[in-house]
Amino acid sequence: MLNKKISVLLCYVTLLSLPLAYAKTEDPLNVFACEPEWAALATQLGGERLAVYSATSAKQDPHHIQARPSLIAKARNADLLICTGAELEVGWLPILLRKAGNGKIMHGQPGHFSAAEHVQLLEQATRLDRSMGDVHAAGNPHFHLDPYRIRQIALSLSKTLRAIDPAYQTHYQHQLTLFIQRFDSSIAKWEALAKPLQGKKVVVHHDTWIYLEQWLKLNKVATLEAKSGIPPSSTHLSQVLGKVHATTADFIIHTDYQSDRAARWLSEKTNTPVISLSSSVANGEDIFQWFDRLINTLLETTP
Amino acid sequence: MxxxxxxxxxxxxxxxxxxxxxxxxxxxxxxxxxxxxxxxxxxxxxxxxxxxxxxxxxxxSTTIITPLAKSNNPARRQNNFNPTISFVLDGRYTSLSNASDDYHLPGFALNDEAGLDQAGFSVGESELVISSNVDDRFYAEATLAFSGDEMSVEEVFFQTLNLADGLTLKAGRFFSDIGYLNAQHAHVWDFADAPLIYRGLFGNQLSNDGLQATYIVPSDIFFQLGLELANGDSFPAARNREGVGSWSAFINIGDDIGIEHSWQLGLNHWQAGHINQRSSEGLVDAYAFSGKSRINGIDWVYKWAPNGNPKNRHLKLQFEYFERQEKGQINLLTNTADFNGKQSGWYAQAVYKFLPAWRSALRFDSLDSDNDGSNLPLLADAGLLTYGHTPQRLSAMLEWIPSEFSRIRLQLNHDKSYNDTDNQLFLQYTFAIGSHTGHSY
CATH class of the missing domain: 1.10.287 (Helix Hairpins)
Structure with a gap:
């Protein structure tokens, strides 16, 4: 009788202590990603070991975010911060870091991963002058639209994960190998699929797409924003209209977080289809599905 | 391998x-x-x-630039160790229906910062902001304000970067973090002037020479605790002889609701025990207050943006309430009176960005006071009695923001601070040159 009671009690104790033990050994590494593409990449490279939070969604302009209270709370608890860098987050990340008071993710710490420091950027400004618009001195920061650069960042990011979480080194190494294998074959697949897009003439709203244009060999004929980050003026739009009339364009690419007024206007005037593209990974999507979607959307609308 | x-x-x-x-x-x-x-x-x-x-x-392709090398941009290398420097230019054209020297706020002791601008063209308060990480442990920032021909040190402080999890210390001269608006520089405000309650209690803004500690509690929602100790020399304290002359404490909590909504709620307290001859301009002559003072406040901010993307459309609602109790003596010329003051006030405002380059806003201010003392005629001479008048003001604003660095603003005030209603117009420019300044919440 007593034995039975003891064993029941033991069962209870074991059951009760199970979640505790689980929490203790499996306390995940908190990752704060500035943009959803880095959240998605981190998930690929760390799997279940990471609790990944993305500060922005694909529907938000990562340049125009405020250091919201919720972001401060998340940054305060982060073990690793992954951001684009190249001044994309210059308007909010420095304030966020100062307010959060988390030494682990301060600039210069192993827990501060700035992707731009691991790749070569296009459009590096040789002259810094605000009359040119919102110029990024370090180069165009939208390099996550080039899978080769993503691949390169994956190698560096995996190294960072191994450095700050050495107990799981083999896990990260394994995840990296899996990811690179799958990503390489996906790149080959995307490139084959996107063959018909080569040489297509495109108009873009903002120079978000320069890396994608290069990768898929699209031919950009005009940009709706005369100057980066500054809403297009009517004089500039009429110039773009003239250019599109003269050269004709195959489609207009509009980033879905930006106002589509100018793109719709040009589309009506020139009878050119508008493609609304997500410049990053949507909720519930992984990085493969996002590239699949980009390429498919482009193919569907291509005349 | x-x-x-x-x-x-x-x-x-x-x-x-x-x-x-x-x-x-x-x-x-x-x-x-x-x-x-x-x-x-x-x-x-x-x-x-x-x-x-x-x-x-x-x-x-042969056109792809190899992504292999790391960024190595000469434009960036040149100023690697220079501090971040930005200069904010502010100027305005002011039109008032009453004389600006007539301005007073019945029931409230104003300092000389808190008056109205002269009518006509004026350069407002331009600011030079220099900041940098000092090393891996400290960050420093200095803000020098130029108004007209005068230069003043608005803020000069250092703060810790990695003291302990969530704990940050700041020391020097800095704007107090009590209230929502107080820590923001004037050029970030959504209106060309401070809310009436800020004008009445703090002389527009509460500044501390002292020490601040803030702690972010580790939790899923934002939960911040803060304590400030100051020398008690700046308005609404004055000339404290030694040690801690005033202190303040605040709690801020905040979070998101879904992806489109966010909010922050703050509670704050300020007090000074030994205010020594705080001078204010009265109706008849200057007068001084000595004694103790306590302020309690609450602030609330709510923001909405479609998809949480404030670039194109954005709504911000803001409300703050403060109350103050003061006990001590009033000296006006050679007369003295016991003073027992109670003042309170609030403002509520809504700002709507309806196009990427256009914002509009409405604000309503209301103040109340119940001051008492041993010599009512003296309080009347000091302007501390209201005779039933409740200061109120309605403001409307429209601004054009062609880029993140420039702003042209038109503001109209229907100002009933005192008995004669004043209709005010401000046409204001604000330009930021130099490094990119941040967007705090």
């Missing part, structure tokens, strides 16, 4: 551990060899991968 090397290294390490006979120099040598081997393997793998990427790119 790496795994193989690691396995080999591990086996060697195991062997070394179990063989105490080996001299430590030999162990070092082996360790060195293993490290070299590991490095060699890593380099080879990297070289292979690099080669692969290069080959893939070469096959793909």
């Amino acid at each position: 790496v795994r193989y090397a690691l396995f080999a290294a591990a086996s060697v390490a195991f062997l070394l551990n179990t063989n105490p006979a080996l001299a430590s120099n030999d162990i070092k040598l082996l360790q060195q060899q293993i490290a070299a081997m590991k490095q060699d393997y890593e380099q080879r793998i990297l070289a292979l991968e690099t080669g692969l990427i290069k080959a893939q790119q070469a096959a793909q």
